[in-house]
Amino acid sequence: MKPFANAAACLLLSIPGVAQIAVTDSTQTAALPRVELTASRGPRNIEDLTRRKILHDYAAAWRTLDTGLEQNRAELLDDYFTGFAKHEFAQSIKAQAGTGIHRRHVDHGHKLEVLFYSPDGGVMQLRDNAEYEVQIFDGDRLLHSERMKVRFLVLMTPAADRWMVRILQNVPAT
């Protein structure tokens, strides 16, 4: 039964119009995931430019993470990840590469809420309600495929020209 399910999943992915990540050599050519900001809780009000930067940079961070996990390229994380998040995902990608595993994320979008924006503008904490399909492969063999609604707590800090993801922690939905 499982091989049929796997075959069905592969067929489904090859149908035009079904959302899927473009497998490209560069993250720059892949489309950004859809990200929207639905609420903000202060204590500092988000400036309009910051809001736009957060939406762009968080989407770009997910694009690099998705591509990094699919192509087993930890160096892609350098652009939008720093600190613990970068360390953990880089470790995960290196372990994947060492075992022949890769993960494909079919990203269906992110809804962000700002939980905390520090008075000095140096830290922003967000909650992301994300929806994506994850497919786990060992070589060419599809081990697992699942569409998920996942919640993340995110800590972002500003760098020279962008906001970087410092913590991206999966938390229970309730």
Next chain:
Amino acid sequence: MRILGCTFVLGSVFAAMSQAQAPLGVDPPGNLSAGESVSMPSSGSGPATFYLIGPGQVAKRHVQAGENVQIGSTEIATAGNYEAIICTKQECASTSFYVAPNREEKLVFLVHPSRVAVGEPNAISAVVVVMDGFHNLVMEPEGITFRATTNEAVVSSPPQMTRDGIVWTRLNSGLKDGAVEISASVGQLSERRVVQQVAAEPCHLHVSAEQKGGRVMLQTEPVRDCRGNPVPDGTIVTFTKADKLGQSTVDAPIKKGVARTEMGFAGSATISVACGVVAGNDIQLGEAR
């Protein structure tokens, strides 16, 4: 004897059938915390490959389906959703499980700015991020106490509860210059940062002049803010001289509390002094006096 033999053979067949019919799978325990080692029962039979896919770790190893799979503490050090997958050549079975953050072990303490003028309300921002020993945000609310210590006084806040791993506060700067130590603590954990409080804008800037031949020596009185705190050395004081030849300025840094300079002098001149937003006294020299 024949009956006994038949019973043994049938028993073996039933045992083999029941083992063959046990579906392939893994059964992770509930309520796992980051950094725990765990023994995960599996079902099925025969050689299999076990995969552990998590946010910060990926593992793959050969196991025997039906036996326990050992997961090391470093393999589930990152909090979040994990996928445990067991595969034979024919099929795979997977189960997801959640690993919660462990108990608090580290405070990330962000204090801004590192240097602040005295007498400013809400001038210092202090943010605490509570993490476990594996860099996961601790989600359970924790009571954090903030404390500000100067040479003269210690001020403590009542415990403030974290929300989603974070708590913050704002503090007024004191009225006297010098270092203030700001600390955040919970249980045995404590982190401290030092903020340097410096004088505010200068107050009552006053310059005096001494004429020596064709030169005039200018010197301020000790430059202080309105609370009497000495303005830090290095702060620039601007001396301006206006005479019949026009206007000339000299920017001189404060050294040991005062600013000094020397300017050329020919006939009458007006000398003025300024520092930041504060203008000092004017001096008339020569014929205009």
